[in-house]
Amino acid sequence: MTASKFKAGERFPSISLPTFDGSTIELGKPTENADWRLVVVYRGKHCPLCTRYLNELEGLKAKYLEAGVDIVAVSADSKEQVAKHMEQLSVSFPIAYGLTVDQMQTLGLYISEPRSEKETDHLFAEPGLFVVNDKGQVQVIDISNGPFARPDLNVLLSGLTFIRNPDNNYPIRGTYL
Structure with a gap:
């Protein structure tokens, strides 16, 4: 597998994924009356540090929106894994799922294999964070x-x-460069 380094100032790629609430979201396009977007890539349900980070982010969501930045979180988990994870999460921002290896590589993310079946059943992205401005640039x-x-x-x-x-x-x- 090869991943290219994503360059600051480039346009954020068009990646649309399903969300836990049943809709589809384009990761780099802000909503909620914001013109910037924070895209948080998390490892998945198996990661307690991800759970803590996402719950902490929820506590700051209103302040991010005041600054004109909305939030979306995304992982390679399945809808079923996200459903189980939502039992541990207290978030109101969209949770997208099904990030593919190709999409992870496009974003320049580090990709890991599970250590065991107890961890998860698929390749997953290590943490990544992207702030997309009002011009669609990273x-x-x-x-x-x-x-x-x-x-x-x-x-x-x-x-x-x-x-x-x-x-x-x-x-x-x-x-x-």
Whole structure:
């Protein structure tokens, strides 16, 4: 398997997936009266750190929306796995599922095999986070190869608030080739 490094400032790819509530969502297109979107890729139901992170994010959802950023979370889990996971989650943002290996590679994510059948029954993406701006470009990228290395959600919110303030004229960083 090969994955290419996703470049800051590129257009976020068009990826549409089903959500737990029965609809379909395009990952990089904001809704809820927001013009930016936070896409959180999580490992799946088997990951207690993912559960904690998503529940923490729910507690900040209103502040993200105040900053003009809505939220979607996505994993490679099946609908049945998401249904079981929802028993542990207290979230109101969309949970998309069925992320394919090709889509993971398009996003430049690290991909892991389960350690055992107790963990899960499919390849899964390690954590990734993308902030898509109002032009559809990736403004912020954070990709990890392990569940314990993720951005602090309060620090991220503070940074996005700074970036979105037009007085700061803050460009997309990391674009030098």
